[in-house]
Amino acid sequence: MLSDPITLYKLMILYMLGHVNFPLTNAQLSDFFLGHEYTTYFSLQKALNELLEAGLIKAEASHNMSRYESTKEGEDTLSFFGKNISQAIVEDIDNYLKENRLRLRNEVDVTADYYRSTSQDYIVHCEVREGKSILIGLDVSVPDKEQAEIMCGHWRDRSQEIYAHVMKSLLES
Numbered sequence: 354m355l356s357d358p359i360t361l362y363k364l365m366i367l368y369m370l371g372h373v374n375f376p377l378t379n380a381q382l383s384d385f386f387l388g389h390e391y392t393t394y395f396s397l398q399k400a401l402n403e404l405l406e407a408g409l410i411k412a413e414a415s416h417n418m419s420r421y422e423s424t425k426e427g428e429d430t431l432s433f434f435g436k437n438i439s440q441a442i443v444e445d446i447d448n449y450l451k452e453n454r455l456r457l458r459n460e461v462d463v464t465a466d467y468y469r470s471t472s473q474d475y476i477v478h479c480e481v482r483e484g485k486s487i488l489i490g491l492d493v494s495v496p497d498k499e500q501a502e503i504m505c506g507h508w509r510d511r512s513q514e515i516y517a518h519v520m521k522s523l524l525e526s
Contacts, residue, residue, distance in 0.1 A: 362392055362400035363409070364438050367423055367431040369446055370410060373454070375482075376420035376461050385449050391442075415466035465508035467501035470494065475501040479508045481516055489516050 369385065370377060379401070386397045401421065404410040409427035413420045423431070450457070465479045475498055479491045489512075495501050 358392065359396065359400050359403065361438070361442075362386070362397060363404050364431065364434055365391070365442060365446065366400060366404060366421075367409065367427050368435060368438055368443070369450065370421060370423040371428060371431050372446070372450055373457065375458050375485075376413065376422045377457065378461060379419045379421070381457055381460065382421070385446070389445055389449070415464065418464070420461055420464075463509050463512050465505035467495075467498075467505055477501050477504045479504070479512065481512050489519065491515075 365386075366382060369382065379398075382401070383394060383397060386392050387394060392400075401410070401412075404427070405412055407426075408424055409430055410421050410423055413422075462482045463480070464482070465477065467475050467477045470476050475495050477491075477493045477495060479489075479493075481488045493504065495504065
């Protein structure tokens with residue numbers, strides 16, 4: 354077994370990322386680690402930062418979330434050292450992923466973010482993904498931050514309806 358807890362947390366993160374075919378957010382990883390009382394938030398963040406610095410995972414950040422994926426080096430590391438994770442922890446992770454797979458996937462497949470453009474308005478960037486493929490990406494310019502935040506907030510609830518409308522409009526003759 355491992356004597357350094359941070360090393361175990363890093364292997365657990367790599368195991369989780371290696372057993373889903375979509376990225377996991379910081380909040381989702383925190384939900385598992387804190388919910389199962391494996392570690393503190395700060396220790397988890399330390400493990401994530403060390404994995405990033407070592408190139409074992411990569412992150413895609415937006416205003417309201419970071420999405421993590423394992424790299425090839427991370428997968429290789431897990432295949433070599435993964436046996437150091439106890440069977441009880443593997444079962445906890447497997448059960449968590451099995452019970453929450455649909456929720457986890459939906460949380461990362463629908464994203465919305467905004468940024469200030471060079472013309473001083475805001476660009477709202479909305480996406481619906483399926484795995485690594487983007488089903489729809491939408492950029493909308495709005496005059497102020499408040500409108501950008503409202504649009505980002507509504508995207509999760511309305512993205513399927515908007516996607517269906519766009520597809521229907523573009524496909525009808």
